[in-house]
Amino acid sequence: MIILFRIVLEIIFPIFVLIGLGVILQRRVRLDLSTLSTLTVYLLLPAVCFVNIYESKMSSALITQTLLFLFLFNFLLILTSMFIAKVNRFDRTLGATFKNSMVLSNSGNYGLPVSELVFAANPAGMSIQIITSIFQNILTFTYGFFNSVSAQSSGLEILRKIMCLPVIYALLLAILFKWFHVEIPKFLWKPFENASNAFTAVALITLGAQVAYLKITRITRPIVWIVIGRLIISPIIGLLVIFILGLTGITAQALFIASSFPSSRNSALLALEYNNYPEYASQAVLLTTILSSLTVAVVVYLSKILF
Numbered sequence: 001m002i003i004l005f006r007i008v009l010e011i012i013f014p015i016f017v018l019i020g021l022g023v024i025l026q027r028r029v030r031l032d033l034s035t036l037s038t039l040t041v042y043l044l045l046p047a048v049c050f051v052n053i054y055e056s057k058m059s060s061a062l063i064t065q066t067l068l069f070l071f072l073f074n075f076l077l078i079l080t081s082m083f084i085a086k087v088n089r090f091d092r093t094l095g096a097t098f099k100n101s102m103v104l105s106n107s108g109n110y111g112l113p114v115s116e117l118v119f120a121a122n123p124a125g126m127s128i129q130i131i132t133s134i135f136q137n138i139l140t141f142t143y144g145f146f147n148s149v150s151a152q153s154s155g156l157e158i159l160r161k162i163m164c165l166p167v168i169y170a171l172l173l174a175i176l177f178k179w180f181h182v183e184i185p186k187f188l189w190k191p192f193e194n195a196s197n198a199f200t201a202v203a204l205i206t207l208g209a210q211v212a213y214l215k216i217t218r219i220t221r222p223i224v225w226i227v228i229g230r231l232i233i234s235p236i237i238g239l240l241v242i243f244i245l246g247l248t249g250i251t252a253q254a255l256f257i258a259s260s261f262p263s264s265r266n267s268a269l270l271a272l273e274y275n276n277y278p279e280y281a282s283q284a285v286l287l288t289t290i291l292s293s294l295t296v297a298v299v300v301y302l303s304k305i306l307f
Contacts, residue, residue, distance in 0.1 A: 004301045011117045012297045015110075015204055019289075022208020036206040044202055045108060046170035047195035049130050053174035054184075056127035065247060066128050069255050070135045073241045077103050077234060078143065084225055093276040097267065098222055100144045101284040102229040104264040107133040109207040110289070111261045113200040118257065118300060119250070128254040130171075137165055140266045148270040207289070210265055214286040217279075226263065226284045231295040235260040239306075252307040260299040262288035 025031055081102040085095040105111065111129055119125025177184070184192075216223075238259025242252050263284045271281035 004297065007300050008293075008297045011114065011300060012293050014117065015113055016293055018113075018201060018204035019208035019211075022205035022210075023212045024208075025205065026209035026212035031205075031209045033206070033209055036202065036209065040109070040199070040203055040206055042166050044195055044199040045112075045133075046166045047192050048112065048199040049134070049167050050170040050174045051192055051196040052123055052126045052130050053171060054177055056123045058124055058127050062124065062128075062251060063131065065245065065251055066131050066255065067135070069241055069245060069247065070132060072245070073238055073255075073259060074103065074135075074139060074143075076237050076241065080233060080237065081229060084229060088221065088225060090222065094222060094280065096147050097271045097276045097278075097281050097284075098226060098229075100147055100267040100270055101226050101263045101281055101288075102234070104140055104144050104267045105136060105230070105234070105258075105261040106207070106264045106285075106289070107136040107258060107261055109203040109265070110292070111258060113204055114261070114296065114300075115254065115257065116200055119254065122250055125250050125254040128251065129258055132255070132258045134165075134167055134171055136264065137167065140264065140270075141165075144266060144270055148274045148276060207265070211286050211289060214282045216283050216287055220280075222280060223283055223287060227287055227291060230263050230284075230288045231260065231291055235295075235299050248307055250307075253303040256303045256307070257296070257299055260292070260296050262292040 022031075026033075078099070081099040084102075085098050090098055107129065112126075112133055115126050115129035119129075176182075235256065238256050242256055247255065265285055268278065268281040268285050270276070271278045
């Protein structure tokens with residue numbers, strides 16, 4: 001219990017302090033969410049990706065294990081979300097939003113700061129989360145996008161959106177620099193490092209600003225199921241895949257923790273853009289984010305015990 005308390009106090013509490021500051025700032029001074037989002041996506045996220053991948057000691061075997069886990073885990077999660085939606089007889093649009101809310105997790109604004117605190121002494125854990133975050137971005141613009149507008153979008157449009165993600169190029173550049181042992185001069189490295197260090201605070205304040213005006217009007221059956229699916233079933237499936245693949249150590253810890261994060265704001269954006277129960281999607285993001293303060297702490301605690 002002492003370890004669990006320390007996890008809540010030293011990892012979860014600092015995260016929600018910054019989220020809370022984002023809520024207060026948004027309600028007081030109305031932050032420009034578009035600017036913050038652009039800053040995070042086009043500068044800070046690529047910077048944190050480049051710095052951590054460049055500094056990491058990830059082997060090709062570790063990268064392969066991570067990608068294998070992500071493919072198998074998300075495949076099983078998609079099947080599970082489809083089964084739950086069918087059993088509950090959600091209509092087509094509600095089903096699409098439910099599946100996106102369950103499969104798409106907040107591995108960027110929420111997941112990366114958590115991993116940065118949990119694996120402060122081990123860059124490999126943070127690097128695994130970066131790969132997970134990139135994978136989630138690709139999943140958003142493939143499965144998530146297709147799930148919302150399958151009859152309206154072409155494969156070329158989906159590909160174009162993926163190719164516009166700067167974090168993809170930051171990842172490739174970091175891998176190339178490591179592969180060819182390119183030494184980065186200190187006067188160039190320092191700006192990258194400073195931008196990377198700014199990511200956690202800006203990402204969490206932005207997340208707080210994004211949920212500042214979201215409200216939960218009533219607890220419905222779909223809301224209950226998304227909480228169960230995203231915060232309980234997802235880490236259980238993650239744990240199952242870890243055991244199937246025989247993963248251990250930091251790899252198992254990082255991937256188990258990554259499977260427990262709340263619903264992505266992207267699921268709410270897709271629901272809003274295509275009018276697929278946007279209020280439900282927003283409530284799913286808010287409620288899973290709040291309750292994750294407990295469930296993620298438990299998963300972090302279990303990851304230390306199990307692996």
